[in-house]
Amino acid sequence: MNASNAIQISHISKSFGNTQAVQDISFEVHRGEIFGLLGPNGAGKTTSIRIALDIFKPDAGSVAILGGPMSEQKKDQIGYMPEERGLYQDLPLERCLVYLASLKGLSPDQARQRLAPLLERFDLQVHKQKKVKELSKGMQQKAQIISTILHQPELIIIDEPFAALDPINTRLVKELIQELSQGGTTLLMSTHQMNQVEELCDRILLIHQGRNLLYGELEEIRRRFSGHDVWVRTPGELPQMPGVEKMTAHNRAVKLSLAKEVAPQEVLKGLVEKGVVLQQFEIAVPSLDEIFIRVVQEGQADG
């Protein structure tokens, strides 16, 4: 068990009847980082989170959270936002949030004090006396995020934080997540929206059908899957180049797929030598979506 890890999951498996929800999953979330747990719907993300939080016991494997097994004391240091819902629909918003915060160790007065600026920030101040069910989905999502962070936990686990949010609120939540991370909070974020993860996460685990697919530093993973394609834009025609296996036009740019042994620098040098006027020459970095599709299709699981 490594004390620098906020979460350490080792070889967990869990089945429900005949369904294997997760199988031999391992990952670590370092203290202070933003960790992305990715995968399509039904991949086993929520089950993994529930196991990490001791809501489910795993059939096999072990879990350490904040340096050891889950305990009652640790619950106050963790903020958990389940996917959608998670609020009392019939309660006024403020009362609901104050109550949930009091279960996390805050006094109602403390909770109210901390709540006011957050409600302001998320444009919910005027709605605080409304029943939760009277709020829009997006507002409820923001309220849930507030409920998760109000007690200033050390570790935050959020399941699909951007669901139901419009672009403005998505930005608001992203900024909040970045702030929390800069303040030293550890965040585990589960989502199937890979583009959000690319902007926020330090490291990721990509799971598919309950198994580890890709795991590690986001940049390292992207590097691993980049380098074979370059984007080129030129006002004229592109000549045939050695080492270029395929040229695909996308709008006014052309994507050159390079042979594995060819470096992009060699292609650039060749183009310049042939007098091609270049408006753009860029190494194509694959999106996580592309990486995911490629990994699944090529069966390149690295466990």
Next chain:
Amino acid sequence: MAKMLYVAWHEYQINVFKKSFIIVLLSVPLFFAITAGLAILLEGRHQELTALGYVDQAGILADPAPAPQEDAKARVEMIAFASQAQAQAALQEQQVQAYYLLPPDYLESGTVELVYRENPGSNAAGQFYDFLQINLMAGQPAKAARRAALGSNVIVYNLQPDGKLVLGGPTLGNILPLLTGMVLIGLLLTSSGFMMQAVFKEKENRVVEVLVTSLSAGEMVAGKVLGVVAISFTQLAIWSLFALLAILIGNNLFDMPWLQEAGLNGYGILSVAAIGLPAYVMTSALMFSLGLIVSTPQEGEQFGPLLFLVYLTPLYLLIPIGNNPTHPLAVTLSLLPFSGMLTVAFRSLFMSVPLWQVAASVATHTLAAGLTLWIAQRTFRLGMLRYGKGIRLGEILRRRAPQSLGGGRHG
């Protein structure tokens, strides 16, 4: 501890400050007040002080003694008519509200004819029969005649096994422990039913996931049960206050003898309340578990009446228990969870239930409450995320720490 109290307070305030709760809370005493008020009003309206006539063809009221009536203002004048035609004319002119005809063979047949335009007041009829009674006793000492007319006040005593005599008549004071027991059962089933629905909702809207990552199953169950107990005892306390107020008003403003006899059977009420408290915990914990097990609230609602039937078991055995409240059957039922509270309440009508039996009943109910709380915790762990899937008893009782088995959505 603090978290458990927060849960209890939360349960308490979301129910107690709800409009529907306040309406129910006030509507019950209001219902009784309106019923009693209407009864008093109708009774008052039915007090008719216009004179009554009589035609005595039997010759027993020749020199009549007046009817015994303590309140002179309520006295109805009795007017003798020589013939039915005269009485008829007086009735026609509304000089009398009705007249009675005693036929010549009255002493043999006992037949009395009553003639009226509108139903005569019940007070008037009562006074005429007293008048008749006292005059039938003419020749007897005046006191004896008066007593014969007014009848006797029978006070019933029960001889207890310990040689004590206790009042045995069904006065309001005697009935209060039984009333308390019945009200407690009604309250505990309704309030724990509300809790079951609330638990189901928490499970449905996933608040339960937030709760389980905030506090222990024990704190959660204990807090909810404590909240429910507090809600019901608030209702009971407020209704008791209204009842006391009614007794005070009945005692001081109205001539209501049954309210004047309402001496409190404090021991009986305390016995029922002492058993009621663990019974509450037991039922609330059971309903909490049901809220987690059932797949729809409607399914859960079916259990309410079932539980009610179990609680009312002593009512099916009312006659044997009433005939012999010290019979081993009555004692056994007093000690058993579910039947204990009502049996003790019912036996308190006839006797003072021995302290050891009350204490033993409290003990068995407390043990049962502990067991159901334990089951509720296990069920909570097992059932909190299980949708549309039952839990087997074996799973709950399994020695190994329970695991949530899901069955719903797994991301």
